[in-house]
Amino acid sequence: MQTRAEFRSAARHRIRFLYTPQHTSWLNHIELWCSILVRRVLKRGNFNYPPAESVQFLAEGKIDAFLAFPPVAQELRAKQIGHVVVDTSSDRPWSQYFCCVATGNREFVQKHPVATKRALRALLKATDVCALAPEQVAQSMVDKGFTPSYGYALQVLKDLPYNVWREYDPEDSVRFFALRLHEAGMIKSSPQKLIAQATDWRFFNELKKELKE
Numbered sequence: 001m002q003t004r005a006e007f008r009s010a011a012r013h014r015i016r017f018l019y020t021p022q023h024t025s026w027l028n029h030i031e032l033w034c035s036i037l038v039r040r041v042l043k044r045g046n047f048n049y050p051p052a053e054s055v056q057f058l059a060e061g062k063i064d065a066f067l068a069f070p071p072v073a074q075e076l077r078a079k080q081i082g083h084v085v086v087d088t089s090s091d092r093p094w095s096q097y098f099c100c101v102a103t104g105n106r107e108f109v110q111k112h113p114v115a116t117k118r119a120l121r122a123l124l125k126a127t128d129v130c131a132l133a134p135e136q137v138a139q140s141m142v143d144k145g146f147t148p149s150y151g152y153a154l155q156v157l158k159d160l161p162y163n164v165w166r167e168y169d170p171e172d173s174v175r176f177f178a179l180r181l182h183e184a185g186m187i188k189s190s191p192q193k194l195i196a197q198a199t200d201w202r203f204f205n206e207l208k209k210e211l212k213e
Contacts, residue, residue, distance in 0.1 A: 071152035131162035
């Protein structure tokens with residue numbers, strides 16, 4: 001069985017991944033190349049295939065790759081279709097940052113801080129339930145019609161690191177992803193500007209102390 005790194009680097013593939021040390025300046029060149037790829041290719045492409053159609057096209061070799069979200073990723077794995085190129089839930093550096101954010105209307109948050117904190121508390125407590133009782137949550141998802149497959153739902157819950165939200169720094173996450181988007185030309189604001197003008201960690205920091213493990 002090949003490792004993921006061996007599969008990515010195989011000479012038989014049209015696209016190969018070459019692994020070099022993270023402390024060298026190659027990262028700047030890679031980021032520039034990705035920026036060019038986004039501007040010249042991805043922005044002009046048509047990638048609006050429904051998930052089921054994308055799975056079929058990938059299985060038939062009509063497309064090289066696509067971005068899969070749960071439970072499609074679990075379905076592909078179960079059916080042994082394709083290979084994982086990047087898994088943001090386990091591959092560094094993406095796995096070291098939050099993948100999701102909670103956003104609120106600025107005026108609402110200012111006028112209703114108690115309601116805002118209650119909503120965020122509910123999200124974080126639900127996150128803890130997903131980490132502590134994945135079987136129960138998976139069954140609830142099936143019972144309420146969110147997914148027909150208990151197995152896929154359970155696999156998603158076990159794959160995602162729900163138990164690390166107390167350890168990650170949300171500001172680092174915004175900085176990391178904002179930098180990628182800024183370099184690719186997808187946003188105009190710098191990471192520093194976004195953090196200064198569009199983030200508020202007060203409620204999150206308070207709840208980290210209140211919702212102790």
